[in-house]
Amino acid sequence: MAKTAKKTKKKNTETWRQRQGKRLRRAILRSVVWGFSLFIFAVLIFTLFNPPTTWTMYSENSRLGRLDHQWVPIEEIAPVMARSVVAAEDANFCDHWGFDVNAIRAAIEDGASRGASTISQQVVKNVYLWQGRSWVRKALETGITPFVEMAWSKRRILEVYLNVAEFDEGVFGIEAASRHYFGVGPEDLSASQAARLATVLPNPKGRSASRPSQSQIRRASSIMDGAATIDRDGRAACFQ
Numbered sequence: 001m002a003k004t005a006k007k008t009k010k011k012n013t014e015t016w017r018q019r020q021g022k023r024l025r026r027a028i029l030r031s032v033v034w035g036f037s038l039f040i041f042a043v044l045i046f047t048l049f050n051p052p053t054t055w056t057m058y059s060e061n062s063r064l065g066r067l068d069h070q071w072v073p074i075e076e077i078a079p080v081m082a083r084s085v086v087a088a089e090d091a092n093f094c095d096h097w098g099f100d101v102n103a104i105r106a107a108i109e110d111g112a113s114r115g116a117s118t119i120s121q122q123v124v125k126n127v128y129l130w131q132g133r134s135w136v137r138k139a140l141e142t143g144i145t146p147f148v149e150m151a152w153s154k155r156r157i158l159e160v161y162l163n164v165a166e167f168d169e170g171v172f173g174i175e176a177a178s179r180h181y182f183g184v185g186p187e188d189l190s191a192s193q194a195a196r197l198a199t200v201l202p203n204p205k206g207r208s209a210s211r212p213s214q215s216q217i218r219r220a221s222s223i224m225d226g227a228a229t230i231d232r233d234g235r236a237a238c239f240q
Contacts, residue, residue, distance in 0.1 A: 077162060
């Protein structure tokens, strides 16, 4: 009898463990499904609606107590501004699906002393993630970017980028930036002004579009040439 009772107890214990294991696996599966569904929703929702804020905007608003930002549709932005940003940050924007392999290879050859992030990657970082360098953030950025490329048009990616990029302390988006630096709306930006704004993007707190350094002036000249080039050779076709 004692032996039978021990067997029954052991069997009941194994059955309980099996049930708990099944419950745990179901809970994990549900979490994965819900997490992936929320992620897909977060990507799709911004094909129709504009991101209300970003982590960087929230952080700067908390720090400064103010924020200069107003969304403007890409139709109300001078085309030369869009071309200048692409020429400055991601000349092959229309030709890749989120990652510029040639730029990555060049960055590796330079010992990672130069950036290789595409505009698509920067949008993902700005809209969904946080600033700073970490393997976790980079891994998430790498995973999310292809989904954004699949769900959003190139024109939409560039529109979001121009509206959430930081151009000065507390100044976000091309509407605020064009008025802050030049006193004009984004639709009236000249090629020179657009190029100068593009030079600010890598270091918005350390550079000024209205009071550019000599290196910025040289860079702006190069960006103007690049913007004209991608317009001629068709590398701007995907967003114009």
